[in-house]
Amino acid sequence: MAVYTQLGPQQVEAVLVHYDVGQLVALKGIAEGVENSNFFVQTTQSRFILTLYESRVNPDDLPFFYALLKHLHHAGCKVPRFMADREGQWLQTVAGRPACLIEFLDGVSVTEPTAAQANSTGAALGQMHQALADFTLSRPNSLGVAAWRPLAMRCTAAGLDSIADGLSARIFAECDFLEAHWPTGLPVAAIHADLFPDNVLMLGDQVSGLIDFYFACTEIRAYDLAVTHSAWCFSNDGAVFDADVSAALLSGYADCVPLDATTREALPILLRGACLRFLLTRCYDWINTPANALVTRKDPLAFLRRLDFYSDAGQVENMLGQYS
Amino acid sequence: MAVYTQLGPQQVEAVLVHYDVGQLVALKGIAEGVENSNFFVQTTQSRFILTLYESRVNPDDLPFFYALLKHLHHAGCKVPRFMADREGQWLQTVAGRPACLIEFLDGVSVTEPTAAQANSTGAALGQMHQALADFTLSRPNSLGVAAWRPLAMRCTAAGLDSIADGLSARIFAECDFLEAHWPTGLPVAAIHADLFPDNVLMLGDQVSGLIDFYFACTEIRAYDLAVTHSAWCFSNDGAVFDADVSAALLSGYADCVPLDATTREALPILLRGACLRFLLTRCYDWINTPANALVTRKDPLAFLRRLDFYSDAGQVENMLGQYS
Numbered sequence: 001m002a003v004y005t006q007l008g009p010q011q012v013e014a015v016l017v018h019y020d021v022g023q024l025v026a027l028k029g030i031a032e033g034v035e036n037s038n039f040f041v042q043t044t045q046s047r048f049i050l051t052l053y054e055s056r057v058n059p060d061d062l063p064f065f066y067a068l069l070k071h072l073h074h075a076g077c078k079v080p081r082f083m084a085d086r087e088g089q090w091l092q093t094v095a096g097r098p099a100c101l102i103e104f105l106d107g108v109s110v111t112e113p114t115a116a117q118a119n120s121t122g123a124a125l126g127q128m129h130q131a132l133a134d135f136t137l138s139r140p141n142s143l144g145v146a147a148w149r150p151l152a153m154r155c156t157a158a159g160l161d162s163i164a165d166g167l168s169a170r171i172f173a174e175c176d177f178l179e180a181h182w183p184t185g186l187p188v189a190a191i192h193a194d195l196f197p198d199n200v201l202m203l204g205d206q207v208s209g210l211i212d213f214y215f216a217c218t219e220i221r222a223y224d225l226a227v228t229h230s231a232w233c234f235s236n237d238g239a240v241f242d243a244d245v246s247a248a249l250l251s252g253y254a255d256c257v258p259l260d261a262t263t264r265e266a267l268p269i270l271l272r273g274a275c276l277r278f279l280l281t282r283c284y285d286w287i288n289t290p291a292n293a294l295v296t297r298k299d300p301l302a303f304l305r306r307l308d309f310y311s312d313a314g315q316v317e318n319m320l321g322q323y324s
Numbered sequence: 325m326a327v328y329t330q331l332g333p334q335q336v337e338a339v340l341v342h343y344d345v346g347q348l349v350a351l352k353g354i355a356e357g358v359e360n361s362n363f364f365v366q367t368t369q370s371r372f373i374l375t376l377y378e379s380r381v382n383p384d385d386l387p388f389f390y391a392l393l394k395h396l397h398h399a400g401c402k403v404p405r406f407m408a409d410r411e412g413q414w415l416q417t418v419a420g421r422p423a424c425l426i427e428f429l430d431g432v433s434v435t436e437p438t439a440a441q442a443n444s445t446g447a448a449l450g451q452m453h454q455a456l457a458d459f460t461l462s463r464p465n466s467l468g469v470a471a472w473r474p475l476a477m478r479c480t481a482a483g484l485d486s487i488a489d490g491l492s493a494r495i496f497a498e499c500d501f502l503e504a505h506w507p508t509g510l511p512v513a514a515i516h517a518d519l520f521p522d523n524v525l526m527l528g529d530q531v532s533g534l535i536d537f538y539f540a541c542t543e544i545r546a547y548d549l550a551v552t553h554s555a556w557c558f559s560n561d562g563a564v565f566d567a568d569v570s571a572a573l574l575s576g577y578a579d580c581v582p583l584d585a586t587t588r589e590a591l592p593i594l595l596r597g598a599c600l601r602f603l604l605t606r607c608y609d610w611i612n613t614p615a616n617a618l619v620t621r622k623d624p625l626a627f628l629r630r631l632d633f634y635s636d637a638g639q640v641e642n643m644l645g646q647y648s
Contacts, residue, residue, distance in 0.1 A: 006620075008434065008435030008436065009432035009433070009434060009435070009526075010434075010435070010436065012432075024432060025430040025431065025432070025527060026428075026430050026431065026432065027432045027433075028352075028354045028355075028356060028364060029354065029355035029356055030352045030353065030354065030355060030364075031352075031353035031354060031355040032352060032353055040352060040354075040364060042430070104350075106349040106350050106366070107349065107350065108333035108336075108348060108349070108350060108351045109333070109351075110332065110333060110334075111332030111333070111334070112332065112334065202333075203349060296330075
């Protein structure tokens with residue numbers, strides 16, 4: 001739940017005056033996203049999201065995100081553009097914060113994805129990866145394999161064990177395993193890195209938009225598939241794997257970016273890594289968010305259950321069977 | 325900041341299927357309102373607000389609000405309609421809560437009203453009062469003069485004094501004064517009772533909508549003008565009175581509903597009552613909201629300062645001078 005900054009219409013009108021987008025006719029704070037303050041902006045001509053970047057987004061990263069979305073848009077991918085004003089400026093200042101006026105895309109985020117929707121998402125992810133093959137800017141992944149052990153240490157063993165008995169030992173053992181087995185030699189490129197159902201807009205069964213690129217970074221490309229798989233193919237609590245959704249997602253992706261032998265071999269490790277990344281950030285937020293805060297804390301164990309699934313070689317073999 | 329209930333698109337589509345409003349194309353939680361969960365709903369045909377009533381709104385009151393808005397809409401007032409479905413049902417159930425699909429009105433809430441905007445608001449308030457002269461349903465005002473002393477007692481003297489030295493004595497003395505001097509014999513009717521700038525949508529200088537009728541009740545009609553005056557004619561902190569905005573608001577209202585001698589005489593008392601009502605509810609929320617909660621607590625003293633202003637006979641005489 002966001003909107004940390006209160007905004008009056010005059011402040012928005014002062015931005016819109018730089019664009020040829022008509023007059024402001026509606027302005028509503030949006031209760032989504034946890035990194036930024038987002039506003040729905042309707043003008044006489046069109047609709048936009050106005051995003052104000054709060055402390056968790058580094059303004060120095062914005063040119064990377066802008067270039068990434070522009071590149072994807074030109075390649076025909078369904079992503080929202082950062083709007084440039086008459087002077088070519090896309091980075092504005094609103095209420096003292098860096099701010100961008102962003103195209104509003106129709107579509108809704110599904111909460112219980114169907115196989116057809118997962119298939120369309122896999123294809124959209126694959127198309128995005130194809131389009132990014134010639135994208136040259138880079139941004140380090142601050143939540144990659146090298147960051148997991150330090151993050152676990154910041155949670156502290158006592159903090160982790162307060163969430164579940166033995167969680168600390170399990171997490172540090174997983175760090176040991178993943179650091180030892182993390183794949184090398186796979187294609188590295190710009191990836192979304194956070195393609196949860198929240199961040200995919202759908203009209204019916206078709207993807208109408210990929211949004212929220214603020215974790216985008218340069219990483220092993222197939223790790224993006226691993227993150228997406230872990231986010232889409234389980235019940236919310238991680239307890240139930242949906243084999244149909246999984247098969248549909250993988251097939252949609254593989255139609256665009258074939259899963260070669262090296263990738264298939266690395267995928268079980270990448271899937272475990274994706275789980276550890278979200279397990280750890282959720283543990284960190286859990287430990288550092290007061291239980292009575294209005295922010296809903298996401299259950300870390302939902303990703304421990306996914307990690308259990310992916311750590312079972314038999315399950316993963318079944319899952320990837322058709323690509324072997 | 326609201327949206328207490330998370331909602332997926334399937335739950336909204338299950339409501340829309342009862343209406344002839346097209347397919348869902350966008351759904352966003354809105355970070356406004358503190359009583360309800362509100363969602364922006366865009367369909368292929370139109371735009372709506374879907375409101376889920378959380379615990380602070382009594383579902384038994386919804387028929388009153390529905391009838392009030394229907395009456396005002398038929399009278400040509402700019403208010404959002406509760407949409408009735410093909411069966412004539414306007415009350416739905418979503419996520420186990422009473423819910424209504426409400427017309428979306430264009431317009432923005434101004435944070436620093438101009439005199440022209442206050443004039444338009446005064447006129448819209450007056451037109452609403454004219455339109456409600458033949459509205460027969462009633463709803464008691466649970467925050468009227470009889471409720472102030474009990475509310476002060478629930479805050480406790482210690483609680484009030486923790487906000488400002490001597491606040492408790494001041495508030496109970498004001499209760500004594502207002503209970504002794506509260507006017508009788510003035511026209512009583514349905515009123516909005518909460519017409520802050522937040523609850524008025526504007527396009528330029530013109531009112532495009534009056535919204536958020538969930539405090540509407542049966543009360544001395546001129547008390548509504550008093551609430552609106554106290555909400556519009558001061559700097560946010562209550563320290564600075566804006567004589568131009570005040571004159572414009574009163575003149576816009578008086579053009580529709582003349583300020584007769586009885587009303588003019590009662591107005592200073594009603595204005596003090598309006599201040600005490602918001603002072604007390606803000607004190608109550610201040611005392612009962614943890615300082616570290618994400619909800620922004622509104623400063624009670626902003627209405628103590630307004631109360632000081634209205635308690636000064638010279639100031640009020642100046643303000644109302646032209647109507648004497």
